[in-house]
Amino acid sequence: MIGYIGKRMIAIIPIVFIATLVTFGLIHISPVDPAEAYLTAAHIYPTPELLAEKRHEFGLDRPLLTQYVDTLKRMAQLDFGTSYLTNKPVIDEVKDKFPATAELALWSILFSALVSIPLGILAAVYKNSWIDMVSRAISYFGASIPQFWLGYLLIFFFAVKLDWLPVEGRGSWENLVLPTLTLSMVMIALYTRMLRTSVLEQLQEAYVQYARTRGIRERVIMLKHVLKIAITPFITGMGMTMGRLLTGTIIVEQVFSWPGFGRYFVEAIFNRDIPVIQCYVFISACLFIVCNLIVDLVQLYMDPRISAKGRAEH
Secondary structure: OHHHHHHHHHOHHHHHHHHHHHHHHHHHHOOOOHHHHHHHHOOOOOOHHHHHHHHHHHOOOOOHHHHHHHHHHHHHOOOOOEOOOOOOEHHHHHHHHHHHHHHHHHHHHHHHHHHHHHHHHHHHHOOOOHHHHHHHHHHHHHHHOOHHHHHHHHHHHHHHHOOOOOOOOOOOHHHHHHHHHHHHHHHHHHHHHHHHHHHHHHHOOHHHHHHHHOOOOHHHHHHHHHHHHHOHHHHHHHHHHHHHHHOOOHHHHHHOOOOOHHHHHHHHHHOOOHHHHHHHHHHHHHHHHHHHHHHHHHHHHHOHHHHHHHHHHO
16 A cells, blocks of 8 residues: 555656746746736836846746756755745745645535435435435536536625625635625535435345345345446535635636635736746646545545456456
């Protein structure tokens, strides 16, 4: 197990290298000059002298290979430089923005799991019943409605009309309700149907029929056998979703003015803030790899067949 974890952690190096290389290339083939974008954002007329001065200050007048090597060296030390716009260390700003995104992501995942797991199981056990019909309606609604439109719809009813919840910002549990509901709806729709399908497939397996002939109670069969295997795709999907949410729920953060990591990244793109963009790519790649690793480890624990297969390969 330790060797497996070590190999997966080593895999971070080539993935991050490719991600940073692609990002670096796209930034420098773009027709927009970061120095000009910086001066424009600061409401300063970009004269040739000022452009040359800023390019030298940002190190953009050096050879591309030198710039890229310096970038990799700094990233290895978790030094992402200084933001072009705020003149503050990027890592300090990320430390300030990331907790807001992590908070929203964790609550959304938790709420989605609390709703989709029992709903998906009940929809499978009571197939074609009213519970199954309700789960289908929720799934169709959640999968078809755009997140930004749902966010504005919730704002209209619960903030404008009823005046129950705040429209924007972060600070109390009330600020979390609307963005959490907006993010969770799509996940509930997806994972409810996924879990229903997985449970139905397991209920048709021979081991379930054998357990029933032995007189084992249906509740025990479901909890100890069926659910342990059926929930594997659910865990995989949740792990990938967690990685995506931690890198920034851009649309929802914009709609609710949530001061998170994704919104910070969007502002960096508009302003050509290269250090912030490079930092975002680096952290995103690492987060996805770590989330993948956690999912694999949970699956090894949940499904003994995976663990046995891994031992056989070794």
